[in-house]
């Protein structure tokens with residue numbers, strides 16, 4: 001199997017492992033696996049992760065639905081100290097990243113806008129594990145990195 | 156109305172959103188039931204704190220429902236909610252770091268409320284070990300892995316959520332997977 005094939009297969013492994021792939025794509029992945037130890041090893045890891053998703057607190061639904069109803073009843077009291085006008089203004093944009101805004105539908109309310117541009121990710125990446133941020137890289141550089149990540153073994 | 160709203164997946168999210176806009180609390184309850192788990196996992200992945208994640212999910216739903224008029228039916232409510240949740244989680248982290256700056260300086264971006272990964276590794280299962288190790292990865296990597304594996308989001312959707320390009324989302328995911336494989340050996 002070529003490296004290109006592995007790159008494609010590996011993109012689909014999470015959906016394959018979780019049973020989210022359609023039959024046709026599932027067959028393509030299944031046909032690849034017997035011949036590729038790397039993809040099998042990655043599938044193993046994904047299956048291990050899927051076996052123990054973070055437990056969701058049983059009380060959460062009740063907590064949220066109760067809070068939602070309570071907040072909807074108190075319409076005269078501004079939520080979180082911001083006015084309706086402020087909510088509308090905040091809904092105009094989002095400043096999550098330095099390179100591109102969130103644009104799922106152009107109207108994600110950004111209630112985190114009190115945070116300064118570019119600071120939302122804290123220094124998590126650099127502090128915790130010394131990882132570089134990939135956001136500043138060119139498409140070409142990203143492709144090279146991706147090629148490397150999807151063509152080499154983990155060991 | 157109540158029965159219809161609770162009729163399970165026969166009613167689309169878009170329909171529930173429409174009903175919610177019209178003041179139908181039962182429809183909003185159903186949206187909470189359908190999507191609270193995804194929202195919680197996003198919040199948990201970012202904050203790494205159970206209690207903070209629950210508060211984040213609560214606030215995210217309240218704010219999403221408040222902004223329902225701005226939601227377009229052609230987008231996925233779930234992805235929209237998850238994006239609001241991610242923003243809310245980052246805001247919560249910022250607030251915590253302001254209130255607890257000395258602790259942040261001491262231990263890194265935020266204290267993890269679970270035992271450390273090495274300790275969890277000893278007590279057992281491969282899956283909990285993998286999950287604990289996942290939490291040690293940088294935020295964009297662990298969030299990309301979680302969103303791709305647990306939620307089945309596309310790299311395009313992940314990019315929108317982590318505020319990056321699609322290529323960067325892909326690289327964050329594969330880098331995270333690779334790191335996990337190395338750590339699991």
Ligand SMILES: [Zn+2]
Pocket residue numbers: 001005006007009032036037038039040
């Ligand atoms: Zn392969």
